[in-house]
Amino acid sequence: MYGKLQSLFFTVSDGDVLMHLIGFDIGGTKVEAMLIFIGKLKKEESFISSFEFQKSSGDIVPGYVLYKKRVATERHNGYVQLIDKMALLAKEVCAEKNVDLHSLSGIGLSVPGPVDPKSELVTSSNTMILVGHNLHQDLRDKLKVTFPIISENDANCFALAETLCGAGLDYFKKTGIPVNKQVSIGLILGSGFGGGIVVNGKAVTGRRGGAGEVGHMTLYPGGSPCYCGRAGCAEQYLCGPALEAALNNRIYSQIEKRPGAAEIFELYEAQDPIALAVVKRYKSDLAFFLGTLTCMLDPHYFVLGGGLSLQDVIYEGLEKKIGENTYLPEQAISIYKHKIGDSAGAIGAALVVLEQNNLHF
Ligand SMILES: [Zn+2]
Structure with a gap:
């Protein structure tokens, strides 16, 4: 499907996998490329950050971000310039680390929107220039390479990276359940609200790439209008701007500067009555929604990313409150704060290449 695979793409030595991959994190304002190495690094080689990755065999191998570079997306300049920019x-x-581009095991693209598994086109995105395009095919044609290049929804990439390399490893260490036997849901509480589902070490895409689009599940029927054309979608209540709007709607013109999400949590700590009420309502909505997701999938854990996930107050009492909103309440579900951080999209995209092409099995 993604080009002919050759055994030359990676080397197996004493049971260790050694391979280079590139993960792209494509966003509306920036595009970042990371050169990733899976395996034991030579002592003298430098790297930016490291992570651990559990293979389906249960073995844990090291991974490294060797180098990364970020440029502006410049949406106004169109799609073709974006592909040119990504190829460059x-x-x-690769050149920065003296890696031959053609020796890569693959490239993964973390895309802000669903990718139809059949047509391979981006079907919806807040970055409109991507819609209707097959990014991986166009990048492969531009680079003139034969190794696999894949596109995957960014929330799925986040969920996969956190399951295989982050929260899932913590859960494995706590319970002995390996990542390829875990069911997890990754949620991004940021400028939007999105999610990805991982079952048995694989991201679930669904029939049209729409699995895990939790932001547009209804939280309040007939509630706040959503840009998707419906009303009451969870994103309208659980993303950062929704929290800000909830507070700002109540302070009218009493202060000159309207507080952002991080400032709202500072006001909460200072016992500001409106911030207390708004954060309490937010936590109640989140617990209700996670309870609904638990009834549907009964995951081993949730892992939270995005700006709001950095606020410790979000987690206080959350497991108990989710239990109150589920059918099987007696066992509290685990909630993790993200471990991989900003690199999760790109690392997750690179791991999708491994998963879809069975390179690590
Ligand atoms: Zn919606």
Whole structure:
């Protein structure tokens, strides 16, 4: 499907997998490329950050971000310039570490929107220039390479990276359940609200790439209008701007500067009555929604990313409150704060290449 695989793409030595991959994190304002190495690094080689990755065999192998570079997306300049820019970025991150582009095991693209598994087109995105395009095919044609290049929804990439390399490893250490036997849901509480589902070490895409689009599940029937054309979608209540709007709607013109999400949590700590009420309502909505997701999938854990996930107050009492909103309440579900951080999209995209092409099995 994604090009002919050759055994030359990776080397197996004493049971260790050694391979280079590139993960792209494509956003509305920036595009970042990371050169990633899976395996034991030579002592003298430098790297930016490291992570651990559990293979389906249960073995844990090290991974490294060797180099990364970020440029502006410049949506106004159109789609073709974006593909040109990504091709250049791929060459630059390889050249920086003296890695031959054609020796890569693959490239993964974390895309802000669902990717139809059949047509391979981006079907919806807040970055409109991507819609209707097959990014991985166009990038492969531009680079003239034969190794696999894949596109995957960014929330799925986040969920996969956190399951295989982050929260899932913590859960494995706590319970002995390996990542390829875990069911997890990753949620991004940021400028939007999105999610990804991972079952048995694989991201679930669904029939049209729409699985895990939890932001547009209804939280309040007939509630706040959503840009998707419906009303009461969870994103309208659980993303950062929704929290800000909830507070700002209640302070009218009493203060000159309207507080952002981080400031709202500072006001909460200072016992500001409106912030207390708004955060309490937010937590109640979140617990209700996670309870609904638990009834549907009964995951081993949730892992939260995005700006709001950095606020410790979000987690206080959350497991108990989710239990109050589920059918099987007696066992509290685990909730993790993200472990991988900003690199999760790109690392997750690179791991999708491994998963879809069975390179690590
Ligand atoms: Zn919606």
